[in-house]
Amino acid sequence: MDTDRDETATDEVGVSTTRKTFALLEALKDEEGVTIADLTERTDLPKSTVYRHLQTLTDLGYVIERDGNYYVGFRFVELGEQARSRRVGYTAAKRAVFELGQETDERAVFIVEEDDEAVYVHRYGSLTNTMIGHRRPLHSMAAGKVVLAERDDDGVSRYIEEVGLEAITPNTITDPDALFAELERVRDRGYAVNNQEHMEGLRGVSVPVYTPDEDFLGSLSVFGPTSRFTDDYVHDELPTRLRDKAGEIRVTLAYG
Amino acid sequence: MDTDRDETATDEVGVSTTRKTFALLEALKDEEGVTIADLTERTDLPKSTVYRHLQTLTDLGYVIERDGNYYVGFRFVELGEQARSRRVGYTAAKRAVFELGQETDERAVFIVEEDDEAVYVHRYGSLTNTMIGHRRPLHSMAAGKVVLAERDDDGVSRYIEEVGLEAITPNTITDPDALFAELERVRDRGYAVNNQEHMEGLRGVSVPVYTPDEDFLGSLSVFGPTSRFTDDYVHDELPTRLRDKAGEIRVTLAYG
DNA sequence: GCCGTCCGTTTCAGTATCCGGAACATTGAT
DNA sequence: ATCAATGTTCCGGATACTGAAACGGACGGC
Structure with a gap:
């Protein structure tokens, strides 16, 4: 096999769970009021994974859920400021x-x-x-x-x-x-x-x-x-x- | 042992890794230019864990590292806006x-x-x-x-x-x-x-x-x-x- | 110039916990 | 009433997250 210094494989450094979280946040950012189904499609993570992550994020207050739709929360404004x-x-x-x-x-x-x-x-x-x-x-x-x-x-x-x-x-x-x-x-x-x-x-x-x-x-x-x-x-x-x-x-x- | 429906234990719903990530971000937010040592102390997570998480966050571009000090990045402004x-x-x-x-x-x-x-x-x-x-x-x-x-x-x-x-x-x-x-x-x-x-x-x-x-x-x-x-x-x-x-x-x- | 301390980086084995398929519940539409 | 689509829960399995410990380098004091 070729020496895989071809960077493509190795760049997954650190915590992959966190990557999933931010992939979801980015997906949330791109559209108004997104549902779980939307997100599973857009991130191609399994439904249950999306569900679990969103639950965590809403519990932390970083994501807001209003009748089935998810939004990025104002907590990010605090971080941004x-x-x-x-x-x-x-x-x-x-x-x-x-x-x-x-x-x-x-x-x-x-x-x-x-x-x-x-x-x-x-x-x-x-x-x-x-x-x-x-x-x-x-x-x-x-x-x-x-x-x-x-x-x-x-x-x-x-x-x-x-x-x-x-x-x-x-x-x-x-x-x-x-x-x-x-x-x-x-x-x-x-x-x-x-x-x-x-x-x-x-x-x-x-x-x-x-x-x-x-x-x-x-x-x-x-x-x-x-x-x-x-x-x-x-x-x-x-x-x-x-x-x-x-x-x-x-x-x-x-x-x- | 007593029935531990005493809610204290159960509230850890969802992904605990993500919780660590945001605990770190909150710690970052509270002070200017924080070092890894500072963060290990402030979050009492082990040094290596802090290190790994910060590496992930900087790799994603959400956290900025400048000569040993870490800062919350402008990517959060985007989310906040x-x-x-x-x-x-x-x-x-x-x-x-x-x-x-x-x-x-x-x-x-x-x-x-x-x-x-x-x-x-x-x-x-x-x-x-x-x-x-x-x-x-x-x-x-x-x-x-x-x-x-x-x-x-x-x-x-x-x-x-x-x-x-x-x-x-x-x-x-x-x-x-x-x-x-x-x-x-x-x-x-x-x-x-x-x-x-x-x-x-x-x-x-x-x-x-x-x-x-x-x-x-x-x-x-x-x-x-x-x-x-x-x-x-x-x-x-x-x-x-x-x-x-x-x-x-x-x-x-x-x-x- | 040597030693000690502190801090960041890396390693590694164990297992916690994250994952994701699949079953179940619920809702809404036809 | 039936079906489709979506949200929720469950659970076994293995990934990958964890954290102790060791390493290396920088700095400062003596």
Whole structure:
């Protein structure tokens, strides 16, 4: 038999029961009000296993059952908020996002990297449809480029290798060399731009946010339709405005 | 040996491995940047068990490890947001809370009941210190009284029996009869008041929010210091203002 | 520079407990 | 009244979870 360093078999590390639990939670998340039958089908675990797990989760209060339908419970909000306020800077960024949104009257977000993905942490803009918690590929967004620009070439290469440069739109950077060049530009300018690389018709600008002791926190961004996001606006006004706000966060962290 | 129907032993229903997992997560939540040693102590599970579980959780991406310290990951934000937008009404309430906060220049919240507790779902007010996801006893808050007022006497009795009427402040209603009377008043008036029953120096007003088909969604509240929350304000202006907003939510749900 | 301590990682055997097929109960629809 | 579909319970069997113990590495004190 071939030496099975072919990673496929060995990756089942740790506790498989827990994996089942979270597989169920993910399945719950994807749809509104799911029944046991739905879940057995969607996870192809046997009915009795699904039943037992859900019983545990509802007993713990993490899953809610209302007349036969199961829902993810609010206990996860508690856990999530813990993550969102893990670092003081995250809370400071919340205010910055709000103010940015108000001042520019465009969408503003604060984004953090986790597991090589961009996670929306704070957001200003249309009150419905919060993208909070959503995850996106780093290389397709201004905010993500800012994250990648913090890494050295080795780090970026590793990202390219492990995640790949999937094309989200026709404009997405998919060529490694182009990405390296773009990141160098980001480092030079101190801000990153996204020109319909993540969504057609949308441009964005992003700057890094640092703590007083030069720790990278995340990226602060503004984005909007190409019609309003002219070259001047994107390369002139917004970068300085964003840098100002990033600076304010830093000051907030340094003094009260 | 005595017949052990003494419930103490039997409540371990379902999957005990999952219980361990969530015990660990709760321990993680309570403190910033926890090490394996910390967790073994806090959960008194053996070191190797903690290790194995954390390995699984980080592998799944639900827990983050950074130089020896473990943190709850942003994946929980995703799950939590699912709960927060479970019903369309919840998102509609978000806007209402925001507007209410702006108009009154006081703290405003939207609260939902889960497992006989009040859960903060949306909040307007001091940008730091979000209480989102926090859980409080129903009987000590205006919003909670609104929830209880939706139940019949049997339902309320069950609440009293199972949860109890703990005193949070000297003003908290701890007498069942007093609670029944208070709830009757709430039903009559259509709004609930909280007079320093939850926190000294704080008064609050709350009204129920219904969907177009008369489903109870949650409660919309405004609260603030006793100095500003005079009797007139609390019993006159705020109730009508709140009822208006609750009505708007309902209209939003009915049409676009 | 050595030793002791603490902490994370790994190993391993035993068995608790998780699993899942299958039977049973319940509901609802035709 | 019958049937189908779903939720609940039961139970034997083996998986895989557990936890004691040993290992290795890092750190700090002396």
